[in-house]
Amino acid sequence: xSKTTAVNVILxxxxxxxxxxxxxxxxxxxxxxxxxxxxxxSEPFELVGRVAKSAWAVTGIILYAVxxxxxxxxxxxxxxxxxxxxxxxxxxxxxxxxxxxxxxxVRWFSWIGLGLIVIGVIITAQGLKSADNGDKDSLKPAAxxxxxxxxxxPENDASEKG
Numbered sequence: 001x002s003k004t005t006a007v008n009v010i011l012x013x014x015x016x017x018x019x020x021x022x023x024x025x026x027x028x029x030x031x032x033x034x035x036x037x038x039x040x041x042s043e044p045f046e047l048v049g050r051v052a053k054s055a056w057a058v059t060g061i062i063l064y065a066v067x068x069x070x071x072x073x074x075x076x077x078x079x080x081x082x083x084x085x086x087x088x089x090x091x092x093x094x095x096x097x098x099x100x101x102x103x104x105x106v107r108w109f110s111w112i113g114l115g116l117i118v119i120g121v122i123i124t125a126q127g128l129k130s131a132d133n134g135d136k137d138s139l140k141p142a143a144x145x146x147x148x149x150x151x152x153x154p155e156n157d158a159s160e161k162g
Contacts (some may be wrong), residue, residue, distance in 0.1 A: 005128060008077050015070035016090045022064030023094055027102065029057025082127035089121045 001009075030036075033054050040047045051057050074083050092114045098104040 008074070009128060011070055011074050012078065012083060012086060015067050015074050016087055018063050018067035018070060019087070020090045020093050020097075022060045022062075022067055023090075024097055024101075025056050025060030025063055027060075027098070029054035029060055031102070033057060079127070082124065085124040086121055088117050092117055092121075 029051070033050055036047065095106060095110065095114055099106045
């Protein structure tokens, strides 16, 4: 794995990890806030105040926002078609944590689905090949790849002049 690929993987894991922590923190906070009903929307400022009083919910929102910043960095470096499917790894972690810590019920067929997600993530992660593996364009942002295809190459330019 090249240094660039390793950095991209670390950035992707940070983004996904922060999003997971944000979701779990928001859930912990909302467990304390209680159910939000349609009646709560008649007093939106009161609702926001209730949520804002929950340290867990606020922490979750902040973590999720930081995750979004890392996600923007990831998107500047990795194709969306590779990066976004890897976010599914977060679904598996969230369901497992929800079952383990929040004692949420997870049915057997959901576990099978999560297993399929893991297989899909592993297959999709193959798109993170480094230049060392002969796939030199796999880590370039799509705009760079497209621009490279549009811009005349030195060989084509020389052949047109000669």
